[in-house]
Amino acid sequence: MTPVLRSYSHDTWQEGGGPARPLRDAATGEVVARLPATGPDPAAMLDHARRVGGPALRALTFTQRAAILKALARHLSDHAAEFAELSTRTGATRRDTAVDVQGGIGTLAVYASKAAAELPDAVVLADGPVEPLGRGGTFAGRHVLAPRLGAAVQINAFNFPVWGMLEKFAPAFLAGMPSVVKPAGPTAYLTELVVRRMTESGMLPEGTLSLLCAGPAGLLEGLTAQDTLSFTGSAATALKLRTHPAVAGRAVPFNAEADSLNCSVLGPDVTADDPEFTLFVDQIVTEMTVKAGQKCTAIRRAFIPAALADAVTEALAERLRRVVVGHPGRPDTDMGPLAGLEQREEVRAAVAGLAAEAKTVFGDPLRVDAAGADPERGAFVSPILLRCDDPSAAAPHEIEAFGPVSTLLPYTGLDEVAAAAARGGGSLAGSIVTADAQVARTLVDGLAPWHGRLLVLNRDDAAESTGHGVAMPQLVHGGPGRAGGGEELGGLRALHHYMRRTAVQGHPGFLAGLA
Numbered sequence: 068m069t070p071v072l073r074s075y076s077h078d079t080w081q082e083g084g085g086p087a088r089p090l091r092d093a094a095t096g097e098v099v100a101r102l103p104a105t106g107p108d109p110a111a112m113l114d115h116a117r118r119v120g121g122p123a124l125r126a127l128t129f130t131q132r133a134a135i136l137k138a139l140a141r142h143l144s145d146h147a148a149e150f151a152e153l154s155t156r157t158g159a160t161r162r163d164t165a166v167d168v169q170g171g172i173g174t175l176a177v178y179a180s181k182a183a184a185e186l187p188d189a190v191v192l193a194d195g196p197v198e199p200l201g202r203g204g205t206f207a208g209r210h211v212l213a214p215r216l217g218a219a220v221q222i223n224a225f226n227f228p229v230w231g232m233l234e235k236f237a238p239a240f241l242a243g244m245p246s247v248v249k250p251a252g253p254t255a256y257l258t259e260l261v262v263r264r265m266t267e268s269g270m271l272p273e274g275t276l277s278l279l280c281a282g283p284a285g286l287l288e289g290l291t292a293q294d295t296l297s298f299t300g301s302a303a304t305a306l307k308l309r310t311h312p313a314v315a316g317r318a319v320p321f322n323a324e325a326d327s328l329n330c331s332v333l334g335p336d337v338t339a340d341d342p343e344f345t346l347f348v349d350q351i352v353t354e355m356t357v358k359a360g361q362k363c364t365a366i367r368r369a370f371i372p373a374a375l376a377d378a379v380t381e382a383l384a385e386r387l388r389r390v391v392v393g394h395p396g397r398p399d400t401d402m403g404p405l406a407g408l409e410q411r412e413e414v415r416a417a418v419a420g421l422a423a424e425a426k427t428v429f430g431d432p433l434r435v436d437a438a439g440a441d442p443e444r445g446a447f448v449s450p451i452l453l454r455c456d457d458p459s460a461a462a463p464h465e466i467e468a469f470g471p472v473s474t475l476l477p478y479t480g481l482d483e484v485a486a487a488a489a490r491g492g493g494s495l496a497g498s499i500v501t502a503d504a505q506v507a508r509t510l511v512d513g514l515a516p517w518h519g520r521l522l523v524l525n526r527d528d529a530a531e532s533t534g535h536g537v538a539m540p541q542l543v544h545g546g547p548g549r550a551g552g553g554e555e556l557g558g559l560r561a562l563h564h565y566m567r568r569t570a571v572q573g574h575p576g577f578l579a580g581l582a
């Protein structure tokens with residue numbers, strides 16, 4: 068009998084109710100766990116977090132919270148092998164697990180060490196200097212940041228069941244807010260395991276972490292301005308949450324990280340013999356195949372000089388032919404399956420939409436060989452490369468295929484690239500592959516207003532580059548418009564989402580001692 072996932076509420080594991088739906092192994096279709104339709108009462112869960120978790124966290128200083136996170140990161144590292152084993156069932160290869168599991172624990176550790184080094188041993192943060200407001204020097208103002216008094220509700224996507232939770236939990240915990248986590252259904256069993264290990268550690272004060280393994284019904288209705296709502300997922304769900312009467316009506320602080328049509332640009336200076344050509348091709352293949360392309364930051368649109376279009380197409384097709392698609396547990400597998408059959412149907416539908424305006428130059432969305440697995444029972448799909456030579460086509464700038472899918476878009480002049488990239492409506496990550504600093508500068512200036520993060524890649528920084536798709540805890544993750552309009556990570560600035568910034572006016576002597 069497969070386990071039915073439980074929720075963690077009131078510091079105990081509780082059973083849910085209603086019909087439990089099967090959550091399947093991405094590669095074999097076997098049932099891994101079952102997810103109940105309903106969990107413990109979300110209103111009571113939020114109440115416990117606010118009444119017990121919030122005060123317990125606010126009684127600790129930033130330094131004390133950082134010490135707990137540091138110990139927690141070490142504790143989770145001790146369990147990394149157990150997480151990796153279960154991660155395989157989500158379709159993750161060893162490389163994919165490194166991004167999700169080790170990447171998540173690493174994010175926790177970075178937050179712990181940055182907070183220990185950069186935050187005071189205090190409970191309130193000063194934001195900026197004391198600003199004189201009177202000629203006589205007796206009256207001034209200063210901004211302070213104090214934790215909000217409610218619960219930090221975190222709704223996550225299926226593709227990063229570990230990283231997605233920890234990158235939100237860490238700044239909320241440091242800021243002084245208890246987390247209420249709702250993982251996405253398909254991979255909730257991995258989030259549940261990590262939360263079990265976090266709570267068993269005994270390191271977390273009571274009420275500071277709750278987990279809802281069930282549908283989201285009832286989670287939003289009681290939110291107030293002292294709570295926060297952080298969301299990662301599709302743009303369609305982001306819109307529903309943003310306009311929810313409780314969220315909009317009570318001005319609940321809301322952050323969204325949604326899908327985006329990220330781009331990479333190959334500079335016009337690059338020839339087929341330059342190292343940048345190979346870097347570009349390698350990067351596209353990496354972004355298509357890591358997590359089988361189920362990364363919100365993956366390259367969906369590749370802008371290439373028209374003169375190099377055939378050379379890039381051939382080089383990419385040649386590289387993609389060598390990608391071994393197979394069971395994620397096999398050491399020779401380059402790319403595992405999608406998270407589930409439902410996701411594969413969505414990818415196939417999106418590819419059909421793209422193919423209406425672009426030519427498929429590699430891969431068949433309906434056929435793939437899978438090493439060590441049945442390609443039909445598992446959610447396997449071939450890498451799909453498309454090419455669209457029509458600059459007026461709309462589909463590549465509008466349709467996100469959340470899988471191993473990219474479209475090549477030849478351009479003739481650098482001046483068209485920024486405008487074409489902007490047709491994506493706002494993206495999380497972009498990259499520029501060029502050895503020419505002037506090309507890089509022109510594109511950074513043109514792309515920055517529409518992007519959360521930009522990578523300039525060339526022979527000088529490639530060896531140490533963290534790559535196009537990897538969100539770093541030190542840097543902003545988020546993007547304008549379609550990408551959700553939010554900001555996460557970006558170092559300790561991420562704490563601000565969980566704190567209220569208040570201007571305090573008074574005598575400068577009093578203000579100086581505030582934080």
Ligand code: NAP
Pocket residue numbers: 222223224225226227249250251252253281282283299300301302303304305307308323324325326327362363467469495550551
């Ligand atoms: P999704 O369908 O929007 O679901 C995301 C989360 O929202 C899930 O936990 C889901 O719960 C929950 N949800 C759905 N409807 C809800 C509602 N009415 N009220 C409250 N919660 C609700 O997205 P997905 O399919 O899991 O994730 C794939 C998408 O996420 C892709 O488009 C990808 O680009 C995007 N993504 C973005 C980022 C980023 O950082 N920007 C990262 C990863 C993924 P259930 O699972 O229970 O339905």
